[in-house]
Amino acid sequence: MKTIVVGVDGSEGSKTALKWxxxxxxxxxxxxxxxxxxWLPAIPASSPWYADYDVSVELENxxxxxxxxxxxxxxxxxxxxxxxxxxxxxxAVGALMDAGRAADLLVLGSRGLGxxxxxxxxxxxxQVVTHAPCPTVVVPPxxxxxxVDKPDARRIVVGVDGSRNSVxxxxxxxxxxxxxxxxxxxxxxxRIPPMMVPPAHLGARWPAISVLHDEAQRELxxxxxxxxxxxxxxxxxxxxxGEAARVLLDEAAHAGLLVVGARGRGGFLGLLxxxxxxxxxxxxxxxxxxxPLG
Numbered sequence: 452m453k454t455i456v457v458g459v460d461g462s463e464g465s466k467t468a469l470k471w472x473x474x475x476x477x478x479x480x481x482x483x484x485x486x487x488x489x490w491l492p493a494i495p496a497s498s499p500w501y502a503d504y505d506v507s508v509e510l511e512n513x514x515x516x517x518x519x520x521x522x523x524x525x526x527x528x529x530x531x532x533x534x535x536x537x538x539x540x541x542x543a544v545g546a547l548m549d550a551g552r553a554a555d556l557l558v559l560g561s562r563g564l565g566x567x568x569x570x571x572x573x574x575x576x577x578q579v580v581t582h583a584p585c586p587t588v589v590v591p592p593x594x595x596x597x598x599v600d601k602p603d604a605r606r607i608v609v610g611v612d613g614s615r616n617s618v619x620x621x622x623x624x625x626x627x628x629x630x631x632x633x634x635x636x637x638x639x640x641x642r643i644p645p646m647m648v649p650p651a652h653l654g655a656r657w658p659a660i661s662v663l664h665d666e667a668q669r670e671l672x673x674x675x676x677x678x679x680x681x682x683x684x685x686x687x688x689x690x691x692x693g694e695a696a697r698v699l700l701d702e703a704a705h706a707g708l709l710v711v712g713a714r715g716r717g718g719f720l721g722l723l724x725x726x727x728x729x730x731x732x733x734x735x736x737x738x739x740x741x742x743p744l745g
Contacts, residue, residue: 458487458543458558460543461521462560464562467590467591469558477530478630483532483535484532486522486535486536487546488537490539518537552585556585557588562592580713586743587740588740590738591735605633607624608702610711610727612640613674616712616744617712619712620711622680623740635684637671637687638689641663641690660692668688696731700730703739708740711740712744714744
């Protein structure tokens with residue numbers, strides 16, 4: 452992990468995201484954090500007022516001042532971490548996407564400036580998570596109240612369903628756990644399909660719940676063994692019957708980071724963000740890392 456880009460707009464949500472990124476960068480011991488903020492002139496370049504007033508210079512200076520104030524407000528750069536304040540002209544989504552092409556990780560707050568009460572995930576965060584070229588972490592406001600000293604802050608939970616994207620999520624989670632000295636927990640969720648009930652007149656027997664659970668556990672264990680996880684890393688595995696998003700959210704209540712693939716087994720071609728990934732990003736009490744497809 453070399454470069455972590457954080458979207459900053461001066462909101463409390465972006466401050467929480469920046470604080471989380473700085474703490475993680477210190478744990479990684481080799482990361483550089485880029486605090487990125489965008490600006491756009493309110494006066495169009497075609498306006499005669501634009502020619503008589505150096506709007507660009509003033510707005511860029513104001514944006515840099517805002518970034519420096521936010522960095523100082525969250526405690527500044529930790530020991531061993533380089534922090535760059537980067538002011539970019541353009542839209543927030545476009546600038547973050549461009550920065551993501553050269554970054555290892557994008558970090559965003561769940562809500563920024565301009566949002567209205569009741570909307571769980573901001574428009575910028577939603578677009579970046581959906582289209583980001585690199586892994587993206589969305590940090591909820593509750594993170595600032597959880598604290599990094601709690602025992603579960605060093606637990607990384609990864610949702611695994613056997614898809615290629617979930618395997619990539621497990622490998623990324625293992626790398627992150629190794630870099631931050633965290634504990635890795637792989638979670639698989641299974642359900643009994645409604646049409647699985649056999650007709651009574653055929654004499655077929657209903658499979659025992661324990662049989663279904665054991666099969667799910669074997670599949671999860673096989674997936675972990677086939678994944679490129681460091682040999683000396685112990686991966687805790689857990690399977691449970693239920694709805695995937697609900698089970699992962701329950702796990703997130705006792706985790707420092709939840710990792711999911713952008714698309715799982717149930718997705719269809721063309722849908723960039725799956726229903727499970729979207730649900731956990733919207734409602735998770737801990738930061739969520741979304742690993743893009745491919």
